[in-house]
Amino acid sequence: MTTTWRALLGATALCATAGIAAAQDNVTLTIATVNNGDMIRMQGLTDAFTAANPNIQVQWVTLEENILRERVTTDIATQGGQYDVLTIGTYEVPIWAKQDWLVPLELGDAYDVDDLVPAVRDALSVDGKLYAAPFYAESAMVMYRTDLAEAAGVTIPDAPTWADIRDAAAKMTDKSKEQYGICLRGKPGWGENIGFITAMANSYGARWFDTDWKPQFDSEEWKATLTDYLAMMNEYGPPGASSNGFNENLSLFQQGKCAIWIDATVAASFVTDPATSTVADNVGFAQFPNREGVDNRGNWLWAWSLAIPTSSDAKEAAQTFIAWATSKEYSALVAEREGWRAVPPGTRTSLYENADYQAEAPFAAMTINSINAANTQKASVQDVPYTGGQFVAIPEFQGIGTAVGQQFSAALAGQMSAEDALAAAQSNTTREMTRAGYIK
Amino acid sequence: MATRQTQGLARLMRAPAIILLFVWMIVPLCMTLYYSFLNYNLLSPGTTSWAGWFNYQYFYTDPAFFEAIWNTLVLVLGVLFITVVGGTFIAMLIDKPIWGQGIVRILVISPFFVMPPVAALIWKNMIMHPSYGVLADVAQFFGASPIDWFAQYPLFSIILIVAWQWLPFATLILLTSLQSLDTEQMEAAEMDGAPAYSRFLYLVLPHMARAITVVILIQTIFLLGIYAEILVTTNGGPGTASTNLTFLIYRAARLNFDIGGAAAGGIIAVILANIIAIFLMRAVGKNLD
Numbered sequence: 001m002t003t004t005w006r007a008l009l010g011a012t013a014l015c016a017t018a019g020i021a022a023a024q025d026n027v028t029l030t031i032a033t034v035n036n037g038d039m040i041r042m043q044g045l046t047d048a049f050t051a052a053n054p055n056i057q058v059q060w061v062t063l064e065e066n067i068l069r070e071r072v073t074t075d076i077a078t079q080g081g082q083y084d085v086l087t088i089g090t091y092e093v094p095i096w097a098k099q100d101w102l103v104p105l106e107l108g109d110a111y112d113v114d115d116l117v118p119a120v121r122d123a124l125s126v127d128g129k130l131y132a133a134p135f136y137a138e139s140a141m142v143m144y145r146t147d148l149a150e151a152a153g154v155t156i157p158d159a160p161t162w163a164d165i166r167d168a169a170a171k172m173t174d175k176s177k178e179q180y181g182i183c184l185r186g187k188p189g190w191g192e193n194i195g196f197i198t199a200m201a202n203s204y205g206a207r208w209f210d211t212d213w214k215p216q217f218d219s220e221e222w223k224a225t226l227t228d229y230l231a232m233m234n235e236y237g238p239p240g241a242s243s244n245g246f247n248e249n250l251s252l253f254q255q256g257k258c259a260i261w262i263d264a265t266v267a268a269s270f271v272t273d274p275a276t277s278t279v280a281d282n283v284g285f286a287q288f289p290n291r292e293g294v295d296n297r298g299n300w301l302w303a304w305s306l307a308i309p310t311s312s313d314a315k316e317a318a319q320t321f322i323a324w325a326t327s328k329e330y331s332a333l334v335a336e337r338e339g340w341r342a343v344p345p346g347t348r349t350s351l352y353e354n355a356d357y358q359a360e361a362p363f364a365a366m367t368i369n370s371i372n373a374a375n376t377q378k379a380s381v382q383d384v385p386y387t388g389g390q391f392v393a394i395p396e397f398q399g400i401g402t403a404v405g406q407q408f409s410a411a412l413a414g415q416m417s418a419e420d421a422l423a424a425a426q427s428n429t430t431r432e433m434t435r436a437g438y439i440k
Numbered sequence: 441m442a443t444r445q446t447q448g449l450a451r452l453m454r455a456p457a458i459i460l461l462f463v464w465m466i467v468p469l470c471m472t473l474y475y476s477f478l479n480y481n482l483l484s485p486g487t488t489s490w491a492g493w494f495n496y497q498y499f500y501t502d503p504a505f506f507e508a509i510w511n512t513l514v515l516v517l518g519v520l521f522i523t524v525v526g527g528t529f530i531a532m533l534i535d536k537p538i539w540g541q542g543i544v545r546i547l548v549i550s551p552f553f554v555m556p557p558v559a560a561l562i563w564k565n566m567i568m569h570p571s572y573g574v575l576a577d578v579a580q581f582f583g584a585s586p587i588d589w590f591a592q593y594p595l596f597s598i599i600l601i602v603a604w605q606w607l608p609f610a611t612l613i614l615l616t617s618l619q620s621l622d623t624e625q626m627e628a629a630e631m632d633g634a635p636a637y638s639r640f641l642y643l644v645l646p647h648m649a650r651a652i653t654v655v656i657l658i659q660t661i662f663l664l665g666i667y668a669e670i671l672v673t674t675n676g677g678p679g680t681a682s683t684n685l686t687f688l689i690y691r692a693a694r695l696n697f698d699i700g701g702a703a704a705g706g707i708i709a710v711i712l713a714n715i716i717a718i719f720l721m722r723a724v725g726k727n728l729d
Binding site: 070413428 | 482483485498503569570571576585586588590591675676678679680681691694695696697698
């Protein structure tokens with residue numbers, strides 16, 4: 001064999017090895033996420049990630065919140081391995097981590113884990129280990145139209161009561177102009193109307209269960225909550241409210257059809273964005289209301305977070321993606337391309353110390369204060385056996401919450417009275433909790 | 441005439457297809473039956489145990505069970521009524537020689553090419569939505585307040601959407617049948633002075649009986665399992681006003697992740713569907729002989 005032949009053979013072998021190595025390194029990440037504005041923006045910026053990581057391809061599965069939950073839960077529970085990165089919330093993380101369905105995250109020093117907002121980091125950790133990285137976090141607050149308030153001669157205080165809100169909604173309603181006093185979630189689902197109504201119930205002093213896990217829908221507090229919610233929505237709400245969730249209300253508010261909207265703090269950047277909102281310059285913010293005499297506001301805590309299922313076969317690449325999407329650098333990239341207002345809120349302390357952000361985002365202080373005020377260990381003024389603000393952190397809650405949500409939605413649609421809806425919620429929940437073994 | 445050998449050979453050659461079909465149907469059915477007797481919840485892994493008849497009892501005592509059965513029947517009968525009556529009417533219309541007949545026929549059958557969830561989304565957001573829908577605009581044009589269809593008339597709205605999707609199927613089958621009608625017989629009846637409604641009642645309708653039976657049988661099978669339209673528009677609500685049996689099973693499986701309960705529901709649905717199928721075959725299937 002001549003030297004030339006040997007050299008050629010050697011080169012071929014080297015090329016082949018390199019080819020195999022390259023093929024092994026090339027991975028495609030399948031990322032399941034919600035069709036919320038911030039996630040859509042993240043998809044638009046994926047090029048920056050793939051440019052920096054040419055061996056990682058990204059494939060998106062974007063779904064509506066309820067559908068995403070069903071798909072992702074089924075996939076992870078059956079160890080389907082369809083997804084490499086999951087978008088899940090503060091409800092799922094602790095439950096799934098305890099079932100060993102999630103990979104603990106090792107994000108490295110450059111990531112600066114200590115910069116994460118403590119309440120959010122705690123909500124995503126089990127036994128001190130971080131199981132998901134927050135993409136954005138939120139609490140709830142009041143968003144209202146300052147121009148309509150001024151025209152109607154209404155002042156909404158920074159810390160309003162429900163009576164203040166109801167009075168303001170009444171004065172700002174003009175149905176002939178398709179201008180509705182208040183928009184609240186009515187679409188059934190534990191992450192839709194139940195999220196809001198549970199927070200409202202907490203601010204009325206109600207609770208889901210007593211310390212023996214007995215449902216409390218027959219209490220005076222729940223009756224007051226649902227009666228007031230229905231009265232406000234029937235008198236001052238938009239038509240079709242029983243099928244309006246977060247996204248539907250966002251759209252109504254952006255189009256100038258809602259005078260008051262009480263929902264997640266994350267909506268603030270969308271309603272104040274002149275590119276998407278017709279009312280961008282006229283939005284005011286206030287804390288989530290409380291009922292007179294109840295020292296508790298419905299400050300919920302939620303973080304849409306990225307996690308890796310144990311069934312993923314591209315864990316390392318998934319971790320690289322998560323570190324990128326939840327990093328300070330990603331925030332800077334969003335700020336550079338779309339302005340500071342568009343940066344995913346609520347996850348990093350440094351963002352709220354950033355002067356540029358404070359200058360561009362009028363809702364910054366209200367957002368971080370609401371998040372810090374959330375007490376997920378004790379959401380009600382009464383004693384509760386569960387954790388969670390706008391949800392109850394037990395696996396059965398998805399089913400129970402959605403069934404109760406259907407009853408409340410039916411009451412909103414005028415199909416049944418508040419009393420009937422509460423009675424149905426009470427018997428349904430008792431049935432499910434007995435089956436699950438909580439009630440002996 | 442086939443010999444014993446050729447018969448044997450034919451059986452042997454048919455066997456793989458029959459075995460495959462058998463396995464294809466029998467394995468999922470057996471697994472469903474097995475799961476229906478287990479305490480099996482996806483959210484509580486590792487706790488599977490024997491449940492006996494509990495899942496059946498649990499599903500049967502669901503507060504929405506009887507309403508779901510009623511809604512299933514109303515949904516099937518409502519859609520059948522609209523598609524059979526409407527299909528006959530449209531088939532007779534487009535059977536007449538008119539200008540642009542080809543285009544009209546394509547337009548009439550086009551809803552059948554739209555995927556159910558897409559059709560439901562279009563109806564929900566662009567047609568029946570109380571704020572953005574065309575019907576709301578029409579109502580406001582006439583000074584009336586818009587109707588919140590999915591909250592006030594949930595089941596009726598779903599029947600409309602499903603009927604819109606199945607009308608082309610019924611029309612196509614009925615049109616084919618209409619085209620095979622003997623024109624000489626019609627002309628003879630016309631010359632004898634038989635009025636239009638008599639010709640329709642005594643000639644057209646009996647001729648179409650077989651096609652109508654096919655439409656009813658095929659549609660019933662599919663309509664018993666309607667679910668995408670409900671999921672997209674009303675989510676079974678408000679309350680359980682538009683929950684049918686399929687959606688109730690879906691709720692157990694995909695919202696509560698209660699596989700045992702959902703499997704029991706599935707078996708109950710299979711039994712009920714078979715009862716309906718036997719009834720249908722006896723009542724209307726005679727036309728197929």
